[in-house]
Ligand code: SF4
Ligand code: SF4
Ligand code: SF4
């Protein structure tokens with residue numbers, strides 16, 4: 001069953017634990033710069049944006065990837081990057097309206113949220129429940145749009 005990450009910006013306290021656990025899970029080191037979730041503090045209004053993949057229904061990142069490294073897994077609907085196929089062209093980074101994928105300077109490939117293979121560590125460790133992993137079909141389309149639109153509005157203001 002397809003699942004998706006939902007972020008509630010109003011619950012986020014900016015503790016950045018999600019960044020730490022994500023980086024530890026994926027790199028073995030607590031290095032937030034290599035985390036696949038980025039918590040951005042918007043100074044002007046003093047709130048935090050935990051940025052991760054929205055698993056878009058129409059995913060620009062997969063559409064523009066020249067090698068199909070970035071693709072939607074047909075079995076579970078997760079948008080993931082096959083690191084062996086990634087040539088590091090960064091096109092998906094430019095295409096993503098949520099500013100999510102990032103270039104890993106050390107490995108010279110682009111990385112994104114991989115949903116921790118179905119067991120999201122950011123969700124497990126977020127005491128505030130600011131991130132959650134829910135059945136996609138239980139999330140009403142209107143709710144998805146509301147969350148996406150809110151995020152896009154915020155990103156426009158941050159950029
Ligand atoms: S762990 Fe939760 S509350 Fe803390 S920064 Fe991440 S999303 Fe926000
Ligand atoms: S990486 Fe960006 S464009 Fe691709 S599915 Fe995630 S949020 Fe959507
Ligand atoms: S950086 Fe990698 S995943 Fe992104 S578009 Fe280029 S080849 Fe595809």
Ligand code: SF4
Pocket residue numbers: 021022025035036037052112113114115116119120121122123
């Ligand atoms: S689901 Fe996993 S990979 Fe994605 S942001 Fe959360 S901890 Fe990182």
